[in-house]
Amino acid sequence: MIAPAWRRFERSYLFYSFRRDQVAIISFTILFIFVLASFSAPLLAPYDPYDPIQIDIMDSEIPPVWMEAGDQRFMLGTDVQGRDLFSTILYGSRISITIGIFAVLLQAFLGISIGLVSGYVGGRLDNFLMRLADIQLSFSTLMVAIIFLAVFQALFGTELYEKLAILMLILVIGIAEWPQYARTVRANVLAEKKKEYVDAVRVIGLGSLRIMFKHILPNTLSPILVISTVQIANAIVSEAALSFLGLGMPVTKPSLGSLINSGFEFIFSGSWWITIIPGIVLVLLVLVMNLLGDFLRDVMNPKLYKD
């Protein structure tokens, strides 16, 4: 079952252009290593940053190995609490990537459903939903998320908030960005709806839901794939920004953003690595995703929503 599918993929135009595009190959390799390393963090990381027994406050603010005061035990140095930075970054990127993926899954679910219905049904409903999408989009995800999370935090107190942080971040980023998917899917549905195969299945007498999800949806998959890469990158950036403001992951369970935040005040005293190294990791992660997104868009050339 897998072998023929793989062979088909091997012969596809996508794979052909991938092999000829060096930037895409490098980006994909980096991303692959990244995801693999962060999800096997418990196996790879020399220390467990969540385990207080392994953390010694005496080890705090040790610079990376290549600097003079570096310590062999900590490759990238340690943070303010004495946690090994390399391990913390691994665990942190795991949290960042997880939030990114789940938030985008939620976005995709909401956006695709709304986009399909909006495009297929049309009329007043379509008008209303798209106007709603316009308004939601102009408010900007970050703005909505900041206000929502800030109020939530003030309402429930920091303690409860820290427990629910991952869930809240996924929900907020997931709900705030649905228009991106909805607009793209709708634009494609409008084009697909006019085609003969849709008339054919309608004549056969299939229900609207079945037509939408089984027949039209598969033909809108390539633009969905293209925006998904960029959306995951955006979600990771949003999460990092929220965590940096202290509205996201707590310092005890840091994502890349909260790690950057925790080290920020120490760059003035010379401990730059606590902030700059996770920062570089974040930029690299987002950059390779954006590059892959660019590559996919060029190759698949889908009908994307254009303002």
Next chain:
Amino acid sequence: MKWATSCVARSFLKTKSSMFAFLSRRLVQAMLVMLVISVIAFSIQDNLGDPLRELVGQSVSEAERQKLRNQMGLNDPFVIQYWRFLKKAVLGDLGTSYFFKRPALDVILDKLPATLELVFGSTIIIILFSVPIGVFAAIYPKQWFLRLVMGMSIIGISIPVFLTAIMSIYIFSVELGWLPSYGRGETVELYGWTVGFLTRDGLLHLILPCTALSSIMLPLFIRLIRAEMMEVLESEYIRFAWAKGLSRRRIWFLHALKNTLLPVITVGGLQIGTLIAFTILTETVFQWPGMGFLFLEAVNRVDTPLIVAYLIVVGLIFVIANTIVDLIYGLVNPTVRLASSYSEGD
């Protein structure tokens, strides 16, 4: 002759009425959005913190508490309380800040100049750089320097604002020591506004925050202007302009640029919300004494009236700015007006 004048008059009236319809529709929409924001703001106020405890403290008996609650109308139904809130809000009374013990609106408006200055500075940077770079990148797509800039722009998009800010602080303040890293520096009082543009110290303090704030929008606008300009340069009327023998400058900067800027206005309008969000981030990093910084402090102190006042003020700025952008767009591009008034018909 008479026929001709009446015809002109009729068409004039028609455009005027369509503009009026467009205007009123946009205004109604703006009011609706503002109403929704006020409902959200009020429900936050209703649920967050207890105004009574802030007023009298813990030492008052339960019976007296209830009496006071009734007096203040805190036991009234939601709609009545909301109506009261709305009436006060329209008159500019958004409650008193728990922390500053001053009207919340005054506290916010004190910080408004700092934030606007930041936004103004970065808008200038964006316009000064994105238009020429975008235009020339479209005219000379193969030139090495412009290709380098385009390559850099995707890196620019991938770096979050707060990281640009932190890295620039690290490089220019900590390592090189060239620029100050936080605050507004020396400011001048001008017609009741504090202005940092007029002193050398204030300008130095503005450089890093403005650059950081513009860093995310700049690549976006460069890419947008380049893409639009390339499309416009391919169009028929530009080919006709070449055929007429107009000078290159006239074609590029008068004929082509005009139509390039249309979509830029729309996207610019869409970015206003994002820009407000990014001022919060930038102000946090640079400890810039603006509204965003104040808002985060208010959240940490659970200073409900201040949070609500921020939401209302920012919502108002946002809605006004968006409506103005829409109107400008409607003015420069008449098809928008027509299209939207036709779509109402079907």
